[in-house]
Amino acid sequence: MGSQSKRKQETALVEIIIISAVIIAGFALQFVIGPLDFGILVFPVNLILGFILLLPILFKLSQPIRKFGSGKVSVILLTIVTIMAIYMGLVSGNDVKHSWPFAFVYLMCMVNLAIAIGKRVRKFRLKKDYGFMLNHIGLLLLLFAAGPGSADMQRWFMTVAEGATEWRGERSGATDPVELPIAITLLDFKMDEYPPKIAIVDKVTGESQPVKRPVFVEAVGGETGIISGWRVSVDSFDYRPMMAPVAMISAERVSDGKILTGRVSCGNHFQQFRILDIDERLCFAMTYPEPERFSSQVEVFTKDGKEKSGVVEVNAPIKTGSWNIYQYSYDTSKGRDSQISIFELVYDPWLIPAYAGIAMVMLGSLTLLFRGGKRE
């Protein structure tokens, strides 16, 4: 018994030495050639890596290699990952996620998962193992798609004017537009706004009153409210296309019945704002209307002949093949009068495996909800 437990400790030692060696090699690479360039993992390199990770699941490995799929190794790796992530979360401006040591630990986690899954596959019993399989295969898929798979991901920004068709995109940060295998025609850009609000503003500091807990009255005809001792009512509100919103307001100071009336407007890209002075310090003013929703009516064409039309909106992208088109922005200085729409185009051929992984882990976590801490 004594010698057996000693041997067990020794083998754990071997695993710790191997993990340390790999991490040290990562640091060495980091110092010699700098951060990991994800470009080296693009297709087909990541696919080959994927096949290698499948081997321990498909074939029975020899005992010493199987050790690397043990729970012990998973605890060591998880601890290291946690520590690395804490560094990532505490130190500003770090680039841990593109560093070699992190990439190697990430890889070892995938190897550990693959071997652990391989061991379970050999003695698989549905009733006992389905939770384990969903969680671990799902996680492996997700880690793979989000890690090596993400090397194939491309993100482009495309600015399209209303009525125009555009096929050139820009990477964030870069200036030269590049022709993409996908084109967008912008038929219409539409934006709904929340009504702007009437506030009492300190002209020196710009702070809305009362300081720290400002009160606003919505600029909607008939709306009333009390701000810092003034009973404010919005008599009329006018917001025509291309014009700045204007509200006619009247305000009565509750303490002495003093009455002020006048127009206020937040102005826009070519009209001046208007305020209604209370005294030298304070005035009534209007806030800018905030976007409620914005969307673009588009037609999308791909080089291989696919066509699609529809509406792109925040939280509702359009999919064409492996491309997803997102509503990203618009001409914010013009707000709802913007005549351009900015899209983000994301190409991710590994999205389906990633979603499959997410779905499996979600199902797996449901089994956690039902089974609780019962040991498998």
Place this chain on the structure above:
Amino acid sequence: MTWNEFIYFALGSLLLWTFGTVALYRVKKSFTGELLIIAGLLLFSTFIGLLWSHIDHPPLRTMGETRLWYSFFLVLVGYITYKIWRFKWLMAYSILVSAAFIFVNLLKPEIHGTNLMPALQSIWFVPHVTVYILSYAMMGAATIAATITLSTGKKRESELMPLIDNLVHIGFGFLVLGMLMGAIWAKEAWGDYWTWDPKEVWAFITGSAYLVYMHAHYAKISRKDALWILPVAFILLMITWLGVNYLPAAQGSIHTY
């Protein structure tokens, strides 16, 4: 149906839920309590349904409307979890948190006008946050139980250990669901399901710390030693939830609204 009638439905539901929970503790058979809780849920969902048809779009645009869903789902999921695990305290807790959201809606009605920015207008908003609230409750309870076990020694170990393991595993289930719903939502809103945004980094840290606990027995770490992980993991969880916005590394996070 408008917000003006909310008070009747809200107080009615709260009364039903409170009596229901009291009945769970006092009445031998759980039937009465469960019936009252279900009645409260029906009453509350009636309001949501009527409000929905009145404003003609899903009530998911303003903060007040979002809180309405939290109040509902907290009790619903709390009840389902109670059905499976019979944790009466969890039923009481979820009603308490739900009541807090209801009272914010009742006492600060001007909040109804607070605008929800377009990225937050998603069907994932409510479930994403709700399951996290439940996960935090489970993990909080597990941490308390772990602290008791660590300070009282052997005596309560056998009694509390299974409870702690159940809580951590269920809490982790909710945690993962919250994280992955967030990932799907992020893909729809920002184009990528994981960007190592500071909030995501800390959610990852929290998740992996609990995974260390859940795998500790494979590494032949004794149950008692493993318990020390739980208070640490809970501190990490608190940083994720409340502290991230104050960290220097988190300036410019897309999660600080």
